[in-house]
Amino acid sequence: MTREQILAGLEKAVISGKKQEAVSEARAALASGIKALDAVDFGLIKGMTIVGDKYAAHELYLPQVLLAADAMYGALDVLLPHIPKEDTKKRTNVVIGVVEGDVHDIGKNLVKTMMTAGGMTVFDLGRDVPIENFVVSTKEKDATVVAMSTLMTPTMDGMKQCVDGLIESGLRMKVKIIIGGAPTSKEFADDIGADLHGINAQEAVAKLKAVL
Amino acid sequence: MAMSHIERAMASITNQPVDRLSVYPIACGVNRRLLSTPTTYSEWANDPRKFAEAAIAGYKYFDWDWYFGLMDLSVMAGDIGAGVRFDEQNTPFVTDPKIKTPEDYETLRIPDVHKGRCGVILEGTKLFAERLGKDIITSGFIEGPLLALTQTAGAEKVFMDMYNHRSAVHKALETFTQFDADFTRAFGQTAAPGLCWDYLWGSYSCLGDQEYEEFEAKYARELNALTAEVGKAFCVHNCADLPHLDTQVKGFKPVIYSMAWYPLIPGSMTAKEVIMKGYSDNCLMAGNIDPQAFIRWSPEKIEKATINLLQEVKTALCARGLHSRYVVASGCEVPPSLTTKMENIKMVVDTTKKYGQVTC
Numbered sequence: 334m335t336r337e338q339i340l341a342g343l344e345k346a347v348i349s350g351k352k353q354e355a356v357s358e359a360r361a362a363l364a365s366g367i368k369a370l371d372a373v374d375f376g377l378i379k380g381m382t383i384v385g386d387k388y389a390a391h392e393l394y395l396p397q398v399l400l401a402a403d404a405m406y407g408a409l410d411v412l413l414p415h416i417p418k419e420d421t422k423k424r425t426n427v428v429i430g431v432v433e434g435d436v437h438d439i440g441k442n443l444v445k446t447m448m449t450a451g452g453m454t455v456f457d458l459g460r461d462v463p464i465e466n467f468v469v470s471t472k473e474k475d476a477t478v479v480a481m482s483t484l485m486t487p488t489m490d491g492m493k494q495c496v497d498g499l500i501e502s503g504l505r506m507k508v509k510i511i512i513g514g515a516p517t518s519k520e521f522a523d524d525i526g527a528d529l530h531g532i533n534a535q536e537a538v539a540k541l542k543a544v545l
Numbered sequence: 546m547a548m549s550h551i552e553r554a555m556a557s558i559t560n561q562p563v564d565r566l567s568v569y570p571i572a573c574g575v576n577r578r579l580l581s582t583p584t585t586y587s588e589w590a591n592d593p594r595k596f597a598e599a600a601i602a603g604y605k606y607f608d609w610d611w612y613f614g615l616m617d618l619s620v621m622a623g624d625i626g627a628g629v630r631f632d633e634q635n636t637p638f639v640t641d642p643k644i645k646t647p648e649d650y651e652t653l654r655i656p657d658v659h660k661g662r663c664g665v666i667l668e669g670t671k672l673f674a675e676r677l678g679k680d681i682i683t684s685g686f687i688e689g690p691l692l693a694l695t696q697t698a699g700a701e702k703v704f705m706d707m708y709n710h711r712s713a714v715h716k717a718l719e720t721f722t723q724f725d726a727d728f729t730r731a732f733g734q735t736a737a738p739g740l741c742w743d744y745l746w747g748s749y750s751c752l753g754d755q756e757y758e759e760f761e762a763k764y765a766r767e768l769n770a771l772t773a774e775v776g777k778a779f780c781v782h783n784c785a786d787l788p789h790l791d792t793q794v795k796g797f798k799p800v801i802y803s804m805a806w807y808p809l810i811p812g813s814m815t816a817k818e819v820i821m822k823g824y825s826d827n828c829l830m831a832g833n834i835d836p837q838a839f840i841r842w843s844p845e846k847i848e849k850a851t852i853n854l855l856q857e858v859k860t861a862l863c864a865r866g867l868h869s870r871y872v873v874a875s876g877c878e879v880p881p882s883l884t885t886k887m888e889n890i891k892m893v894v895d896t897t898k899k900y901g902q903v904t905c
Contacts, residue, residue: 350708394753396704403705436638439701461640486837487635487882515786516837518809532809 336367343376343408348383350400352407359408369415374452377405377412381450389535395439402446409449421454425545428470429480430458432491437484440514440534444480447534451542453478464491468498471508478541481527482514489516493525500526509544511537550610554682556869558778558800558829563869565901566855567610570834570893571782571803571874574617574636574881576603585633586881590616590662596669600683601676606887607894612677613684613741613780614670615878616662621688621724622696624661625653634883644698647706650713653697653720658728667731674737684739684780684801685732690721690768691761692745697721704751707760714760722764726771733775739800740777742768747793748785749812757789762796769797784877786810794824805876806833816854816871820861831872834893839879844892851896863905873897 334342339362346355355377362372384401387393393401429445431438438460445455456474458466471479479499481492492512499505511529512522522530529544531537548556548564556563576599577589589595600612617636623629628641644650659667670685677683688696694717695703706714732740744765747757772779780801781793787810794802802824807813814822819830834854838847851873858871879890 391749391753394749394756395751396707396756399701399705400708434632434635436640439704442701485636486840486880487884489837489840490884515807516835521841 334361334365336365339365339367340372340376340379343372344380344383346408347377347380347401347404350397350404352400352404355404355408356411359411363411363415369412370420372412373409373416377408378450378452381405381446385447385450385535389533398443398446402442405446405450425453425478425541426474426476427453427455427478427480428458428467428474428476429455430462430467430482431460432481432483432488432495433461433463434488434491435483435485436460438482440484441482443534444482444513444531444537447538448480448541451538453541464494464498467495468502468504471499471504472502477508477545479508479510480537481510481512483516484514486516489521492517492527496526509541511541513537550681554610557872560868560870563903566858566869566871566873566897566903568873568894568897568901569609569611569831570607570839570879570890571613571615571877572603572607572879572890573600573613573615575879575885575887575890576600577881578883578887579603579606586635587631587633587637590631590637591665593665593668593672596665597672597676600669600673604677604681607890609681609894611682611684611872612673613686613739613782614666614673614737615686615741615782616666618688618692618696618743618745620662620666621693621721621728624656624658624663625693625697625724627697636881639696639699642697642699642702644702644717647710647713650698650706650710650717653717655720655724655727658724658731663728667728667735670732670737671735674735678736682739683737684741684778685735685737686741686743686782687725687728687732689742689744689746689761690718690725690764692743693721693724694718695746707756718760718764722767725768729768729771729777730775732777738778739780740772741780741782741801741803742772743782744793745783745785747783747789749787749789750785750810754789754792757792762792765797769799786813790814790819790824794828794830799828801829801831801872803831803872803874803876804833806835815857817857817861820858820865820867820871823865825862825865825867825870829870829872831874833876834873836875836877836879839875839885839889840882842889844886844888847889848892848896851893852900855897855900859903862903868903873901
């Protein structure tokens with residue numbers, strides 16, 4: 334197969350949410366001498382971007398997006414170990430999580446997926462994440478972006494506490510803080526001292542790229 | 546002449562002229578703070594007497610027109626075997642899903658709805674419906690089968706398994722539909738005139754029409770019909786963004802439909818749009834004060850928001866030739882947390898009393 338055919342195969346496997354196909358295509362890419370980073374950028378990310386656009390246009394829905402993300406991560410597991418360290422250092426490191434007291438993480442996972450598709454290295458802290466974990470991980474992962482989400486109003490205060498924690502630890506000036514989730518708003522982001530508010534995954538990535 | 550709460554509510558359902566629009570900020574768990582004995586969320590959610598006493602205290606303090614007995618969305622999941630974390634004052638949530646493998650979808654066993662927290666809701670609903678029945682219209686609250694399944698297994702897993710393990714997901718939905726049917730029949734033994742279904746996943750941010758039809762609507766129709774069979778007014782609450790209004794309002798034909806408004810999300814409908822697009826023509830629509838306003842806003846700000854909503858609704862109702870088919874409500878539950886400002890709940894009710902007159 335040609336390079337173009339393999340990259341197109343990766344893209345197609347992501348769009349159709351076929352994890353096994355994506356993994357096979359990723360292996361084929363490496364076997365044929367395609368650079369792992371090219372396979373990510375011109376295959377996986379291209380496919381995931383199309384899926385994201387179709388989701389935003391309500392042409393695809395959550396199940397298809399989740400399957401596409403699963404396919405992308407399956408192929409990434411194959412490809413990432415083959416990306417030279419000097420290339421990964423150029424990528425933006427992001428720490429992301431759902432704040433403490435909340436376990437609704439589909440939105441966070443979509444943002445994580447689109448950030449990954451946007452070329453960022455995302456460290457997912459999961460859900461119900463204590464404030465100190467955001468702070469410690471930001472330092473450990475040398476992150477320049479901290480992303481927090483919540484779906485519940487009572488847990489919104491945890492976002493403010495995280496911002497305060499980053500200030501107290503001296504990390505605030507090194508990171509951009511972005512928040513999202515149904516009850517949040519630009520006004521709330523401003524109130525708590527976050528830099529950005531994202532309405533959805535696409536917008537979050539676009540806003541980050543504009544300021545990084 | 547001032548109408549009674551029940552006269553106003555019944556007139557609103559049937560689109561008759563009213564002395565003012567009806568109002569119910571969806572305050573449930575937060576009412577425990579009105580009890581004379583300090584009561585944690587956990588105590589309220591596990592004791593039917595406290596569940597009912599809080600509802601009664603809420604009505605007495607706020608004087609609203611309706612009440613429905615929402616607890617939280619981990620009730621059925623917990624009763625069918627998922628691990629639920631109870632913090633003292635926070636809304637409980639599932640921490641240990643019951644379904645971890647495809648096989649698990651097919652081995653669920655329906656619990657006795659008279660036990661566990663389903664039993665608390667049933668007994669609590671029975672108690673508050675009897676006590677409040679002469680004053681206001683009350684309703685039980687129940688999770689739809691897809692919602693209960695996603696709470697039990699994790700939403701992300703279920704959504705992916707809709708494609709990866711389709712028949713197993715349907716098997717589980719059949720089980721939850723039976724669970725819901727048992728629960729519905731038991732609600733039929735209470736004095737609450739209504740039963741409100743939470744069909745949360747009918748949202749275009751989550752599912753398209755085809756998936757929603759396959760994975761919930763077809764099951765929901767059975768349950769909607771059963772709701773009527775057991776003598777309850779069928780109501781729907783859906784606080785998701787971009788709800789499937791054509792299916793859930795025009796198709797399901799509930800008596801009352803409660804929804805939220807997300808101003809930042811393109812396509813999220815305002816109250817005016819909801820009314821002007823005809824959703825209030827045959828259904829009492831309810832919305833859409835922002836729930837976080839009850840924690841974050843000043844009483845003055847929420848008063849202004851209520852006045853603006855009332856003006857918008859009244860103008861739209863008149864333009865549509867309707868009298869009363871809108872309830873001033875909160876879209877989602879008023880946060881049951883300790884920082885919710887009770888004066889803001891009161892302000893929404895009092896402002897509706899003051900400015901809710903419809904004069905076309």
